[in-house]
Amino acid sequence: MLLPFxxxxxxxxxxxxxxxxxxxxxxxxxxxxxxxxxxxFSTSGVSILVPVCGLDADAxxxxxxxxxxxxxDYEVLFGVVDPTDPAVPLLKQLAETYPDxxxxxxxxxxxxxxxxxxxxxxxxEEIRHDWIIFIDSDIQVSPDYIRTVTAPLTDPTVxxxxxxxxxxxxxxxxxxxxxxxxxxxxxxxALIARTMDGGLRFAVGATIAMRKEALLAxxxxxxxxxxxxxNLGKRTAQAGYRVELSHYLLESDTGRESISQVFQxxxxxxxxxxxxxGNIYYTMIFCYGVVFxxxxxxxxxxxxxxxxxxxxxxxxxxIQAIVTMRLLNCPKLLRWVWLLPLRDLLSLLxxxxxxxxxxxxxxxxxxxxEGDGLIQAIET
Numbered sequence: 283m284l285l286p287f288x289x290x291x292x293x294x295x296x297x298x299x300x301x302x303x304x305x306x307x308x309x310x311x312x313x314x315x316x317x318x319x320x321x322x323f324s325t326s327g328v329s330i331l332v333p334v335c336g337l338d339a340d341a342x343x344x345x346x347x348x349x350x351x352x353x354x355d356y357e358v359l360f361g362v363v364d365p366t367d368p369a370v371p372l373l374k375q376l377a378e379t380y381p382d383x384x385x386x387x388x389x390x391x392x393x394x395x396x397x398x399x400x401x402x403x404x405x406x407e408e409i410r411h412d413w414i415i416f417i418d419s420d421i422q423v424s425p426d427y428i429r430t431v432t433a434p435l436t437d438p439t440v441x442x443x444x445x446x447x448x449x450x451x452x453x454x455x456x457x458x459x460x461x462x463x464x465x466x467x468x469x470x471x472a473l474i475a476r477t478m479d480g481g482l483r484f485a486v487g488a489t490i491a492m493r494k495e496a497l498l499a500x501x502x503x504x505x506x507x508x509x510x511x512x513n514l515g516k517r518t519a520q521a522g523y524r525v526e527l528s529h530y531l532l533e534s535d536t537g538r539e540s541i542s543q544v545f546q547x548x549x550x551x552x553x554x555x556x557x558x559x560g561n562i563y564y565t566m567i568f569c570y571g572v573v574f575x576x577x578x579x580x581x582x583x584x585x586x587x588x589x590x591x592x593x594x595x596x597x598x599x600x601i602q603a604i605v606t607m608r609l610l611n612c613p614k615l616l617r618w619v620w621l622l623p624l625r626d627l628l629s630l631l632x633x634x635x636x637x638x639x640x641x642x643x644x645x646x647x648x649x650x651x652e653g654d655g656l657i658q659a660i661e662t
Contacts, residue, residue, distance in 0.1 A: 284581050291578045295595055298571025302602040305470030312473055313609040317433070317529050326435075327411030328356040328428055333401040335645045337368045338420040339537040342376070348417070349380040353428040357410060358384050361401040365389045369419075394505025395649065395657050398487075403503055412494040421447065421488055422533045431491045434526040441496030441523025442515060444482070445489040446472065447532035451614040456539040458618040462625045463548065464534075465612050466603040467569065472527065482525040484558075485515030488532050496523050508642065508649065508657045509554035516558075531610055545632060546643055552636025557655045564637065570630040571595045572623055599626070 330348055338344065348358050358380075360373050365388050377384045385408065393400040402416060413432060417423075434440045446469045449461035476482045490511060497503075500517040504510050515525050536544070556563040575592040582588040603622055607615045640651045641660065648660040 287577070288581045291574050291581065294568060294574045295571045295578065295591065297568035298574070299595060299598050301474075301568050302571070302598045304474055305466075306602040306605045308473040308477060309470050309606050309609050312527070312529075315529075317430075325353075325355065326413045326432070328353065328413045328415060328432060329409035329411045330356060330358045330415045330417060330428075331402055331405040331409070332358065332360045332417055332419050333398045333405075334360055334362050334369045334373065334419045335364075335367065335397065337372065339535070340422060341369065341372060341419070344420060344422045345373070345376050346379075347423045347425075347427075349376070349383045350425060351423075351428045352425040355411070356383075356428055359387065359405045359408060360384065361387045361390050361405045363390050363392060363397050363401060395659050396505050396507060396510055397645070397647075399503040399507075399510050400505050403505070406503075409494075414492050414494060414497065416487070416490040416492075418488045418534075420534060427530065430530045431489060431528050434528070435491060435493055437524075439524050440526050441492060441499070441521065442485060442518045442525045443489075443491040443528050444485040444511075444515065444525065445528045445530050445532050446486055447488040447534040448610070448612060448615075449535035450531075450533055450612050452535060452618065454538050455621075456541050456544050457536045458615075458621055459541060459625050459628060460536050460539065460544050460548075461612075461615055462603075462618060462621060463629060465610055465615055466606050466622070466625075467629065469610065470602075470606060471566075471569070476527065481519060482527055483516050483519045484512040485518070485525060487511030488534065489528075489530075490514065491528075492518070496521070499523070506657060507655045508550075508644070508651055509558045509655045512554070512558050513655060531612075541628070545628065548629075548632045549635055550642040550644060552632050553639065553642055553651055554655065556636055557640075557651050557653070566633055570626050570633070572599050572626045573630050 362370060362373065370388060373386050377386045387404060390401050390404045393403060413435060415431065431443050431445060434443045448464040449457050452458040452461045496518055499521040500514060504513060507513055519525050572595055575595050578588050579592060599622065603619060604616065607613060642649050642651060649657045650660055651657055
């Protein structure tokens, strides 16, 4: 009677071991790939566009880092929907501190359900340069950020460059769980998707660098879609351009975020992936082998072979995580490695809840996802 369940556990665990090994190998290949040399960097003018909603942790440090770039010809445009947004006073102070670098636009009436992309459309109308960087407001960067992320754009076949993000040194439990997921799971999974799709066919909204011509060829921004970053990367690839994953790993520490907040944000991501990737979403069940070792042990009564398989699975997962942390230069995450089983359990729960339902919470708003990632606001 229990044999079918045992067989399912074995299939899931075996698939997960293959997944862990693939993650380690592809992360190593990514880290070993040469980055463009300094003499390939262009001095083309760059417009950085930052949509702001609310006051994130370390906002001043995040925003000033954009104004202190080792790059001569660039501007930073900030856009805010609500004139009473708590971020406005700090943004005004920023504009006064860097008057030659910062331009601020406040009270941008939403043109669609996606307020972020709506804000970006206003900013696009004001840009002075043909090279564009979209960046989230909660990201802190180093002085070489512009030079590094725009370097691949010197190749005319590259239409977009995107960056992954992680908290390199989280101080609290929730932030550590978020960082483990981003470093050990999301980035390797993106590399697997890139391999399976024959190239990257999505983008990560934390940073998207593009030439204006590529943005126009891809059809511009969509104002009623969730996961618009993913969709823009897909459309850029369909327009005949290459989408590159930069070696620049963004810093994004979620501070004192609770586990519940991590769950809600990643549930939104999960449902976004499901609506954008379709049935491929369900193959993610093969990512949680460590968790499936628990029912394996219960079903077998802890037989020696099941214990051995469990130890092999845990060891493979642990090695994959440590290798990834080292290769992505996140050594301070190693002190949180003991959280991996909890991280895997949380990921499985998020995947399960993400497999159904269509409601998400985004920056204090309730939204409903419909076919192909289109969204509608839910009146409260």
